[in-house]
Amino acid sequence: MRFDLTDLRLFLNVVEAGSLTGGAARSHMTLASASQRVRGMEDALGSALLTRHAQGVRPTEAGRTLLHHARVVLQQMERLRGELGEYGQGLKGHVRFLCGTAALTEHLPEVLARFLAQHPRVSIDLEERASPDTVEALRAGLCDIGIVSDAIDTQGLECHPFRRDDxxxxxxxxxxxxxxxxxxxxxxxxxxxxxxxxxxxxxxxxxxxxxxxxxxxxxxxxxxxxxxxxxxxxxxxxxxxxxxxxxxxxxxxxxxxxxxxxxxxxERTLMACVRTSEELPLNARRMLEFLIAPQQDVAKK
Structure with missing residues (x-):
């Protein structure tokens, strides 16, 4: 049984998107290519990884096991890219980021532009989600950082004030x-x-x-x-x-x-939340630090 990193990333994207079509798009593959890879993974395992239904797909029990390990492996690869990236220019890291409408349109563009200018080898997957969905994604390991309202139950997450947003x-x-x-x-x-x-x-x-x-x-x-x-x-x-x-x-x-x-x-404050900053890949940890720095400090960076 051999699954490469492309297989693992594709499978994670399919489960997050809830469909093969969405997972293929996130993975920059054609639907036919994505379907063939998933079938190949199932054939190699000898068991179904996904169940099809009217709205898309869901992972089977075997699929949930693979999903857990895929997240671990891909997170480790992000740490590897971040840490080895200190020694050269060949590796590129990316940060998975979820936030709500106000953060996406009013607060993040300027901050992210400064961060990306300082870190040209980092890319960001930024997606708009409602706060409850973002919290669920954080707890499930589907993203690195989420911006949510302080009115949401964030028990079990590490949260830092980001911006006031009445x-x-x-x-x-x-x-x-x-x-x-x-x-x-x-x-x-x-x-x-x-x-x-x-x-x-x-x-x-x-x-x-x-x-x-x-x-x-x-x-x-x-x-x-x-x-x-x-x-x-x-x-x-x-x-x-x-x-x-x-x-x-x-x-x-x-x-x-x-x-x-x-x-x-x-009356709300937007919070920058992670599972735990100690477990974040290096680039995600840097972004978190950048987000929660005092605004005047960020402007100087």
Missing amino acids: LVLVMPRGHALATRRRVMLADVVDDEFVGLPADSALQQLVTSHARTLARHLSYRVRVRNFEAVCRLVEQGIGVAIVPQTAAARCARTMKIARASLGDAWA
């Missing part, structure tokens, strides 16, 4: 609540909303809390970024819930009103 309501200046400094979601639950796509992490958060009020928010339009959201709010299409940083930035050039959300879930 949510606010943005409204057209002529809105009935435009002069209020603080509102509750219940105050606007009957309004029409402008939002992000339904599968975005932030939108899932807002939707879940609307459900606790036994209400379903009405969206006039969904767009891909906070600038477009605020621009449509400015035009009177509806109200929106966005991070305070995005609202403040857009308010400099748009005619919108802002009010703090009084709901407890809207």
